[in-house]
Amino acid sequence: MHKNAKTIICSVVTTCIMLTSQLGAEAYGAAESGYIDEAVGVTETADENICRHRFSSWHFVKKPTCTKDGAKTRSCAICGEVESVKLNRLGHKFATKQVQPDFLHNGYSKHTCMRCGYVYKDTYVDKNILRAPKDLGYASQINSVKLSWSKVLYADGYRVFMYSGGKWRKVATVKSGSAYKIAGLKPGKYKFRVGAYVRQSGKIVSGKNAACTAVTKPKSVKLISAAAKKSTATVSWKAEDCSGYEVYIRHGANWKRVKTLAKGSKYKITGLKKATSYKVKVRAFFTDSDGARQYGEFSRTLNFKTKK
Ligand SMILES: [Zn+2]
Numbered sequence: 001m002h003k004n005a006k007t008i009i010c011s012v013v014t015t016c017i018m019l020t021s022q023l024g025a026e027a028y029g030a031a032e033s034g035y036i037d038e039a040v041g042v043t044e045t046a047d048e049n050i051c052r053h054r055f056s057s058w059h060f061v062k063k064p065t066c067t068k069d070g071a072k073t074r075s076c077a078i079c080g081e082v083e084s085v086k087l088n089r090l091g092h093k094f095a096t097k098q099v100q101p102d103f104l105h106n107g108y109s110k111h112t113c114m115r116c117g118y119v120y121k122d123t124y125v126d127k128n129i130l131r132a133p134k135d136l137g138y139a140s141q142i143n144s145v146k147l148s149w150s151k152v153l154y155a156d157g158y159r160v161f162m163y164s165g166g167k168w169r170k171v172a173t174v175k176s177g178s179a180y181k182i183a184g185l186k187p188g189k190y191k192f193r194v195g196a197y198v199r200q201s202g203k204i205v206s207g208k209n210a211a212c213t214a215v216t217k218p219k220s221v222k223l224i225s226a227a228a229k230k231s232t233a234t235v236s237w238k239a240e241d242c243s244g245y246e247v248y249i250r251h252g253a254n255w256k257r258v259k260t261l262a263k264g265s266k267y268k269i270t271g272l273k274k275a276t277s278y279k280v281k282v283r284a285f286f287t288d289s290d291g292a293r294q295y296g297e298f299s300r301t302l303n304f305k306t307k308k
C-alpha cells in the first residue's frame, strides 16, 4: 500500500450480526455494555460496541496504473463493513537510452516506461554535419590536375565534380584517400567541387562542397626566332593557350625576367648592349582564381647577338 493512501478503518459499528454457529464467539469483541445471545445472534445498537472485523482478502476494484489511481476494497464478513483504499497511481518507471545523432536525425535521450511503454524524448543533439573539405588544393601537369584536400570527419568517401558544358558533372567518387587526379584535360582553367558523403540507411548523404578553380600547366612555348638589332631584339613564338608569358634573357651568369605579357606571340626586348651575345627563353603560365601561376616548361633557348 502506498504510504499516502488513506485507509478508512471502521471502528464504530452500529449493527453487527454474528451467527456464532458459523464464526464463533471469539470473533466478536463486544464492548462491556454489550451482550451475547448465543441462540439467535446479537443485535447491537450501542455506538460503543466495536466489531473486531474479519475482513475478506483485498479485492482490487481498479488496479493503479502509471497515470491513474486505483482502488481496493475488502469487507467484513461479520458486520459487512466495507473498507475502501485508494491506491495512488504508480508513476512511470523509465529506462533511458541515449540515441546517437546521425546524418539524417538528431540524437536524443529516449525514456521508455518499462511498465506501460510510454515514451518521451529530450536532450536533443543536432544531427551530424558533413563539413566541406578544407584545404582543397591542386597540383598541375599539362594535361591533368590533381586535387587534394583534408579528410572530413565521418566521410565514407568524396565526390568530385567538374564544371563543363555548362553544368556540373561528377567525374569521380573517391572511396579511399583524399586526392584525385583528373587526367586527359586540355591545357586550361577548370572549376571543381569536392564534397564528402556518408552512406546511411541505404541513402547517400552529401556534405557541403568545397570549390576551387584549378589550372593546368600550359604547354612548353615553341620559340620561333630572335631577331636582333643594335639595342633591341624581337623574340617570337608560337601562341599557346595560356594566361600569359614570361620572357627571360641571359647575359653573363644569371637569367633575368625582362617582361611578363598577357597575350601575343612576340616581344621586343629593349635596352640591350650592342655587339653582345644574349640568350632568350620564354615560358607560358595559367593564372588560377587565387592569382597563383602554374608555369609551363621553358622554351628551348635561342642565342642572338646584337649588332655593332
Ligand atoms: Zn465487522
Ligand SMILES: [Zn+2]
Residues within 6 Å of the ligand: 066, 067, 091, 092, 093, 113, 114, 115, 116, 117, 118
Ligand atoms: Zn508508465
